[in-house]
Amino acid sequence: MADVNITVDGKKVTAPAGTLLIEACKSVGIEVPSFCYYPNLSLQGACRMCLVKVEKMPKLQTACTTVISEGMIAITDSDEVRQARKGMVELLLGNHPLDCPVCDAGGECELQDMTFSYGAAESKYMEPKNHKEEQQWSPVVYFDRPRCILCYRCVRVCGEGMDVWALGVQNRGVGSIIAPNKEDHLECEECGMCIDICPVGALTSGAYRYKTRPWEMNHVGTTCAHCADGCKTTLGVRRSETGMEIVRGDNRDKSGINGDFLCIKGRYAFDFANREDRFVQPLIRKDGQLAPSTWEEAFELIGKRFKEAREQHGGQAIGVVGSNRTTNEENYLLQKFARVVLQTNNIDHHRTADFPAFAAALRGKPESTASMRDVFNAPAILLIGNDPTEQHPLMAWQIRNNVRLHRAKLYVVNSRDIKLRRQATGFLRIPKGAEGRFAAFLNGDDSVAENLRPVAGTGADAGESRATTQTTPAGFRDQLRSEQNLIIIFGAEIRGGDIASVVKFGSGIAGAKFLYLADYANSRGAADMGLYPDLLPGYHPIADSGKFHQEWGGVPQTPGLTLPEMVDSARSGKLKALYVVGTNPVGRFDIDPFVFSQSFVVVQDMFLTETASLADVVLPAANAYEKSGTFTNTCGDLQLVKKAAEVSGSKSDFEMIVRIADAMGADVHKLVPFGRGTAADMGQSRGAQSGEADRHSVWLEAHGLEPKMSPFDPMAILDEIQRLVPGYEVSRMNLLAGNDQRTSLVGRASGAAQNPELIAPANDHLFSSGTLGRYSRTLNSVMENHDQQPAEF
Amino acid sequence: MRFSDQFETRFAEMITHYPTKRPVLVPTLLYAQDEAGYLSDEVIEEIAERLELTALDVRNVISYYSMLSTKPRGKYNVQVCTNIACMLRGGEELLEHCEKKLGIAHKGTTPDGQFSLEEVECIGACSWAPAVQVNYDFHENLTTEKMDRVLEGYAKKGAA
Amino acid sequence: MADLVSHPDEVRVVSRRFGMGATNLDRYLELDGYKAVQKALGMGTDGIVNEVKNSGLRGRGGAGFSTGMKWSFVPKQASKPKYVLCNGDESEPGTCKDRLIFEHDPHAVIEGVVIAGLAVGSHTGYIYVRGEYRYLLDIMQKAIADAYVRGFLGKNIFGSGYDFDVYWHGGAGAYEVGEESALMESLEGKRGIPRIRPPFPAVVGLWGGPTVINNAETLASVPHIILGGAEWYASLGPPKNGGTRLFCLSGHLKRPGVYELPMGYNLRKMIFEVGGGIPDGRALKAVVPGGSSTPVLKSDEIDIAMDFDSVAKSGSMLGSGGVVVLDETTCMVKFALRTMKFYQHESCGWCIPCREGTDWLKKTLIRFHAGGGVNKDIDNMYYLSENMLGRTFCPLGDAAAMPTMAFIKKFRKEFEDHLDGKPCPFEKAGVVESVLA
Ligand SMILES: Cc1cc2nc3c(=O)[nH]c(=O)nc-3n(C[C@H](O)[C@H](O)[C@H](O)COP(=O)(O)O)c2cc1C
Numbered sequence A: 001m002a003d004v005n006i007t008v009d010g011k012k013v014t015a016p017a018g019t020l021l022i023e024a025c026k027s028v029g030i031e032v033p034s035f036c037y038y039p040n041l042s043l044q045g046a047c048r049m050c051l052v053k054v055e056k057m058p059k060l061q062t063a064c065t066t067v068i069s070e071g072m073i074a075i076t077d078s079d080e081v082r083q084a085r086k087g088m089v090e091l092l093l094g095n096h097p098l099d100c101p102v103c104d105a106g107g108e109c110e111l112q113d114m115t116f117s118y119g120a121a122e123s124k125y126m127e128p129k130n131h132k133e134e135q136q137w138s139p140v141v142y143f144d145r146p147r148c149i150l151c152y153r154c155v156r157v158c159g160e161g162m163d164v165w166a167l168g169v170q171n172r173g174v175g176s177i178i179a180p181n182k183e184d185h186l187e188c189e190e191c192g193m194c195i196d197i198c199p200v201g202a203l204t205s206g207a208y209r210y211k212t213r214p215w216e217m218n219h220v221g222t223t224c225a226h227c228a229d230g231c232k233t234t235l236g237v238r239r240s241e242t243g244m245e246i247v248r249g250d251n252r253d254k255s256g257i258n259g260d261f262l263c264i265k266g267r268y269a270f271d272f273a274n275r276e277d278r279f280v281q282p283l284i285r286k287d288g289q290l291a292p293s294t295w296e297e298a299f300e301l302i303g304k305r306f307k308e309a310r311e312q313h314g315g316q317a318i319g320v321v322g323s324n325r326t327t328n329e330e331n332y333l334l335q336k337f338a339r340v341v342l343q344t345n346n347i348d349h350h351r352t353a354d355f356p357a358f359a360a361a362l363r364g365k366p367e368s369t370a371s372m373r374d375v376f377n378a379p380a381i382l383l384i385g386n387d388p389t390e391q392h393p394l395m396a397w398q399i400r401n402n403v404r405l406h407r408a409k410l411y412v413v414n415s416r417d418i419k420l421r422r423q424a425t426g427f428l429r430i431p432k433g434a435e436g437r438f439a440a441f442l443n444g445d446d447s448v449a450e451n452l453r454p455v456a457g458t459g460a461d462a463g464e465s466r467a468t469t470q471t472t473p474a475g476f477r478d479q480l481r482s483e484q485n486l487i488i489i490f491g492a493e494i495r496g497g498d499i500a501s502v503v504k505f506g507s508g509i510a511g512a513k514f515l516y517l518a519d520y521a522n523s524r525g526a527a528d529m530g531l532y533p534d535l536l537p538g539y540h541p542i543a544d545s546g547k548f549h550q551e552w553g554g555v556p557q558t559p560g561l562t563l564p565e566m567v568d569s570a571r572s573g574k575l576k577a578l579y580v581v582g583t584n585p586v587g588r589f590d591i592d593p594f595v596f597s598q599s600f601v602v603v604q605d606m607f608l609t610e611t612a613s614l615a616d617v618v619l620p621a622a623n624a625y626e627k628s629g630t631f632t633n634t635c636g637d638l639q640l641v642k643k644a645a646e647v648s649g650s651k652s653d654f655e656m657i658v659r660i661a662d663a664m665g666a667d668v669h670k671l672v673p674f675g676r677g678t679a680a681d682m683g684q685s686r687g688a689q690s691g692e693a694d695r696h697s698v699w700l701e702a703h704g705l706e707p708k709m710s711p712f713d714p715m716a717i718l719d720e721i722q723r724l725v726p727g728y729e730v731s732r733m734n735l736l737a738g739n740d741q742r743t744s745l746v747g748r749a750s751g752a753a754q755n756p757e758l759i760a761p762a763n764d765h766l767f768s769s770g771t772l773g774r775y776s777r778t779l780n781s782v783m784e785n786h787d788q789q790p791a792e793f
Numbered sequence B: 001m002r003f004s005d006q007f008e009t010r011f012a013e014m015i016t017h018y019p020t021k022r023p024v025l026v027p028t029l030l031y032a033q034d035e036a037g038y039l040s041d042e043v044i045e046e047i048a049e050r051l052e053l054t055a056l057d058v059r060n061v062i063s064y065y066s067m068l069s070t071k072p073r074g075k076y077n078v079q080v081c082t083n084i085a086c087m088l089r090g091g092e093e094l095l096e097h098c099e100k101k102l103g104i105a106h107k108g109t110t111p112d113g114q115f116s117l118e119e120v121e122c123i124g125a126c127s128w129a130p131a132v133q134v135n136y137d138f139h140e141n142l143t144t145e146k147m148d149r150v151l152e153g154y155a156k157k158g159a160a
Numbered sequence C: 001m002a003d004l005v006s007h008p009d010e011v012r013v014v015s016r017r018f019g020m021g022a023t024n025l026d027r028y029l030e031l032d033g034y035k036a037v038q039k040a041l042g043m044g045t046d047g048i049v050n051e052v053k054n055s056g057l058r059g060r061g062g063a064g065f066s067t068g069m070k071w072s073f074v075p076k077q078a079s080k081p082k083y084v085l086c087n088g089d090e091s092e093p094g095t096c097k098d099r100l101i102f103e104h105d106p107h108a109v110i111e112g113v114v115i116a117g118l119a120v121g122s123h124t125g126y127i128y129v130r131g132e133y134r135y136l137l138d139i140m141q142k143a144i145a146d147a148y149v150r151g152f153l154g155k156n157i158f159g160s161g162y163d164f165d166v167y168w169h170g171g172a173g174a175y176e177v178g179e180e181s182a183l184m185e186s187l188e189g190k191r192g193i194p195r196i197r198p199p200f201p202a203v204v205g206l207w208g209g210p211t212v213i214n215n216a217e218t219l220a221s222v223p224h225i226i227l228g229g230a231e232w233y234a235s236l237g238p239p240k241n242g243g244t245r246l247f248c249l250s251g252h253l254k255r256p257g258v259y260e261l262p263m264g265y266n267l268r269k270m271i272f273e274v275g276g277g278i279p280d281g282r283a284l285k286a287v288v289p290g291g292s293s294t295p296v297l298k299s300d301e302i303d304i305a306m307d308f309d310s311v312a313k314s315g316s317m318l319g320s321g322g323v324v325v326l327d328e329t330t331c332m333v334k335f336a337l338r339t340m341k342f343y344q345h346e347s348c349g350w351c352i353p354c355r356e357g358t359d360w361l362k363k364t365l366i367r368f369h370a371g372g373g374v375n376k377d378i379d380n381m382y383y384l385s386e387n388m389l390g391r392t393f394c395p396l397g398d399a400a401a402m403p404t405m406a407f408i409k410k411f412r413k414e415f416e417d418h419l420d421g422k423p424c425p426f427e428k429a430g431v432v433e434s435v436l437a
């Protein structure tokens, strides 16, 4: 669009035609105050805080609704303007309780800030304020009516942003009130966006309210530990008896791939970390019972038993199961440890998507995967299978808001009437389980077209009333072919060769990109880092271990056992030791616990899961909020995981792997190439427990440096990853600065797309999160409130 | 939820007057209230469903309009205007008179459910003040005596 | 059914058919009904717009904007359907004129709507009637149905090849819904919250289509202009203030009622001759000249011509034609309080200054009138009104602030007489009874 020139407070400003005056001002650093204006939400012009003088206009104008025009002259700071703003604040304060000292928002309240700026603290009114009792609307949402200034942000973010429409405005005049959809309570997706967006303390969170003051917290920007979308979340942490406790999750800085968005899990389900039933010391089975021990004792025992197993039965007698929730560095380290130290390729993880097949299909097209940011900007999107609203809340947000704000076209292919259908320009209902056939159809196999017609009148939601088009499969395909820069998103319903069909179809569309949906916070990372018996990091087949072989020396050359094969091996008494890191295969795959009665089982976890309860040694693990490293989301966006909290008595999986290697007598320096980074003054470090900012790491970051002084430093392994894993050659500087970085999927694994049957989608819904979710009180209470069960494994 | 045939005929006609369904909401609510006495949860659900709206949305609208009520009211809703033109000619005294006469205050309902009372804003009878509306009927140029007769009339009608 | 009055000075244009049974379509036709539409069908859009422009007709809803001008803002080509919306929400305190038009001459409104539609190239009109006027809605419903039967509405009206539909629509009690953009929201089935402007309704209105919104009296005047000619209509009033106006005289008058007088009629004469003066030999204290939103005039400020420009010059507004007369027994604080109570009740609550400002003004005035006022309240109320004026989302905020400022400025002494626990000097026993008797 053409640019328009205006003058604001004497400054020349140039901005694209159509820009709002308030945004144009912002672009040159002139802050026009506002309550109701919020970028990307509909305009309200209700709070009147943004009144400015525009030349030739008799009255002050709202900068939030004024579109700039050539030659416009605006004044944002004059006696008249300041008085108008002061007047508004005075009016607001008339009824607003001055309970700032106990209000959650105190210290980060926009009304407080405005009062400070415009000096409107003097009370002009003698009448008593209108008072109403606080209401609880859901396990997580509380509403304090008198504090509400009616900016309607919550109403809009819930409706326009989330497409939930659970909040409304009732009554009129001074009696106007924000109202929940079920009269006295909310029935919604519990995302908490309303709370985050509230400029004051009217909406507060059940998890956080009355817990602390904002300035008593440290704020750490990290990546969410739950689903595979990888929202950036800012954790508020505070000193507790046992270390540093997380008291809040939000996304105030909005700099992440998720912008404004967080779902219930990102916002509240950090609470598993604070449970009292977490392991806080190692346990060793004695006389059939798990009994507390010391770290030394535990590592010594593990080292001894693992070594024995390797030396007496060979690496093939040891199995390793990695995690979808540990960092890339840990996953990489784990498989390296397995291959180099345990001398086994028996390593696997809970696969929730077929990334090897995806990588194979994308051979020669390294740049054709779509990022989470792309999903917000693409002109057209095809979604096959999955229900992002439930399983990928951020993905759903990106799609929905792309359609709303950029008029993107969305095509949905699903066996169910998923919520995103409301945004769809095209919807094709296919029979359950026909996603693969649809992929073949896309790629030109017309013989399956008939099989794509859903049987009329079946399914719970067969009665369709919505207006989006229901076309024939062929018409649908033609429409897709006419698109450009289409992003094709598909769920784990599509695997193996079907992925190649989808990619082949997409390759006929100019600028098409692909996105494959896995389920957990680092599922993609687990796959990329080679938690496979037959694939090294970067989907290198074992047989083609070239540079890894060189770098590590002695990698066993035959593919190892898959997880089910390990179980079989254990059953037949061949698997002498099993090392399970941060995962619960026994519960997840419903494995008969007696299978492992002859194996020495070591489990690193936070809780007594089904797997931990049959272990010989349990090591208390730190979770993703308590350590540093990186996660790769399902799109391949690489993001930092930063240590926010700490529970004394736990260790990171990274450290535990290294210590086990050490106890086995391995050369730790070879395992973790530490000490090669910049030497730094460690003396300044105060550590997280001190309750203050970790000044040392702040100083290092400020100088673009990294410590890498100890074998427990994940950054040292990141060096190696960046060196050896194709697609991970991202800018280290940008990554450390907290920006998401694109990895690329460099197709390697020709023919490595074996065992698509091993893929077991998590089937999580909005309020569940695998085994981990079971330990979140918030999720449980919300599920209870919604009469829901945890997702079936 | 059953409405009268007349309601259904009118509803069916009204819905053809607009490019979308929603515009019939406000008049429909008022006609529904005329029949049901007030807008019960059931009525709200019914109308929301017909117009493909959420109940919340319907409630938001109801609560905006002063003639719509989600609480039962008397058979005869006595609405006394006390706005400026009526006030100058005794509207407030008329209200007080009705309060005494009916033994109820603003927004109250008599125990027998016959009358409710409301102080209302200007009803467009300024030149014939003071004025009262009982349901939809206007009574103008009132005095306390005339008001008594008006109330008696309705009491009789209600008893019949 | 409201009583009709008359006075020799009246010039009956809009009220010509009042009391003549014109709700009956045949009777209406005998009284020159539907001739104007047929004439307009041959005038072309520009012809109609120019005629109305030249007639000097200005909006009778309150703002007094040139009707012809408003129509000319509607784009000739539009991708969405255009609409005509008749504003019959009549809720401004002191105003009861549209009611008479609907009651006595509903077809004139329909005719006006059709002509407006012809003028802007619209094929659909809505007549919005406030919910309290249920009997008028019934009258209107019947009138529309009758017109359809004769082929005056619907497909191919009067055999012209032009299609035009008119629909009735009822409100449910909300003053703010009379504001043009809130009216559209209400008609669309929503809360009556005004819209952000620009875009103005003439460009983006009902369901996004260009929409002409006019007051019922404005539209009912149009057929007379088409038939009688712009020149004739303009000549009835002073320059730029064409025609006549229904003035609703109310308050302390011997002969209150709705009178149609030429624009520019002298206010003093209106009160003392047309309205019969003040009963019981009491003295005039003040006049609210155009509905409760217009600043009050003191008894020595009433030698003015009642047209838009003259009243504006005197610091008030002609408004909606509601002339409320206050005699010496009126307590201005009480009057200010009742006015504010209205705005507080009717504020839609969307924007801060109106929502909070009307509430605090009302609360302060209640306490003040009850004798709990302190000196700084007076300045505070003025300051508060100043902070509302011109800063609200829609003109309702101004409508609450302007009269308040005028009451304080012009009757400050009376406010001061209420201070420091003094009882209201006007609440003497006997005054009220004598009014009611
Ligand atoms: C708060 C408020 C209430 C209004 N109420 C009415 C009303 O009841 N009837 C009316 O015709 N105009 C009313 N108006 C004026 C309308 O906004 C609009 O100007 C008018 O309908 C245009 O018609 P006109 O040009 O024929 O006057 C109101 C304006 C405001 C700000």
Ligand code: SF4
Pocket (backbone or CB within 6 Å): C176, C194, C346, C347, C348, C349, C350, C351, C352, C354, C355, C392, C393, C394, C395, C396, C397, C398
């Ligand atoms: S001024 Fe504001 S609150 Fe008042 S009616 Fe208009 S928009 Fe509503």
Ligand code: FES
Pocket (backbone or CB within 6 Å): A033, A034, A035, A036, A037, A044, A045, A046, A047, A048, A049, A050, A051, A062, A063, A064, A065
């Ligand atoms: S920000 Fe402009 S009115 Fe609220």
